[in-house]
Each structure stands twice: as C-alpha cells, then as structure tokens.
Amino acid sequence: MLKSRIQDDMKSALKAGDKTRLGVIRLILAAIKQREIDERIELDDAQTLAVLDKLIKQRRDAIAQYETAGREDLAAAERFEIEVIQGYLPPALTEAEIGELITSAIAEQGAQGLSDMGRVMNVLRSKLQGRADLGAVSALVKQRLGG
Known part of the structure; x- marks a missing residue:
C-alpha cells in the first residue's frame, strides 16, 4: 500500500x-x-x-x-x-494519453455538450487521479464539448 x-x-x-x-x-x-x-x-x-x-x-x-x-x-x-x-504519485500521463481518455469518456457517456461535462469528469477523475492535473483536463473537456 x-x-x-x-x-x-x-x-x-x-x-x-x-x-x-x-x-x-x-x-x-x-x-x-x-x-x-x-x-x-x-x-x-x-x-x-x-x-x-x-x-x-x-x-x-x-x-x-x-x-x-x-x-x-x-x-x-x-x-x-x-x-x-x-514522488508518491504514479507516472504522469502524456498529452496523447489524456486526449485518448477524454475521447473515450465522452463516447462512453454519450456527451453532447457542456451539460454533460460533470458526468465525463466523474469518469475521468478515477482514471486520472494523481496522473494528470484535473484542472487542465477539465479545461480540455470543456473545449471538446464546445465551451
């Protein structure tokens, strides 16, 4: 542990x-x-x-x-x-890996717009915890969903 x-x-x-x-x-x-x-x-x-x-x-x-x-x-x-x-966090993900996870989370949730952002972020949070800056990821998700 x-x-x-x-x-x-x-x-x-x-x-x-x-x-x-x-x-x-x-x-x-x-x-x-x-x-x-x-x-x-x-x-x-x-x-x-x-x-x-x-x-x-x-x-x-x-x-x-x-x-x-x-x-x-x-x-x-x-x-x-x-x-x-x-030093206690897992290795950081690359931008490409983060992009792939965002794409799959959007598809998995069937997200169409900004109103679906919370559901997409909930899916990503568990996958990205400690491996990426969630604030930056949130901005990328918002951009992808048309915000």
Whole structure:
C-alpha cells in the first residue's frame, strides 16, 4: 500500500537526518490521518492519491501567491514539497494519453455538450487521479464539448 511506503520513507528520512524531507512526509501522513479520522475509514490507495493531489494543488496555489508577493524563498520551499509529494504519485500521463481518455469518456457517456461535462469528469477523475492535473483536463473537456 501507498500509505505503508510513505511511512517507511518517513523512517528512512528520520534515520538519514533529512529534516526537510521528513517534514514534508510528516505533513503528508498528517493529511492522510486527518481524512481517516474525519471520515472514520482506512484510506485505500485511490483515496490516498486524492489526498496527495489536494496537497499538490494547495502548494501550487501557495506558489502563485508567494511569487506575486515577491517571496521566492517561500515559493522554492513549496516547490520542494511538490517534488516530494509527486514522488508518491504514479507516472504522469502524456498529452496523447489524456486526449485518448477524454475521447473515450465522452463516447462512453454519450456527451453532447457542456451539460454533460460533470458526468465525463466523474469518469475521468478515477482514471486520472494523481496522473494528470484535473484542472487542465477539465479545461480540455470543456473545449471538446464546445465551451
């Protein structure tokens, strides 16, 4: 399981004395644990990937704000956190692979226009979780459906 791998990496970072990496891994585990407590469940790999995706999105938003404020030091710290988090995600899909998945999801749902976008995104979400930026995918789906 992905969660076990993250816990093992925490132990390795602790033994190696890598405080910055250890801090990020602890942050990841805290977010996972928080969701488990909130929902009273044990997260599976798909749910853990959703947590990791959310953490990356938060970091990207923070980077944009820090760069606007001229705080490159803080933006660099957020970029490092993204690198560590991305190490637990499956390999990213290529644009061609994403395009094929969008085409098949549109056909599978019989989508005709923007009113069908939610159904198409629901199909894509499970296939793309942790492997593509869902915001960018959403824009591509919207474009394909005539928006």
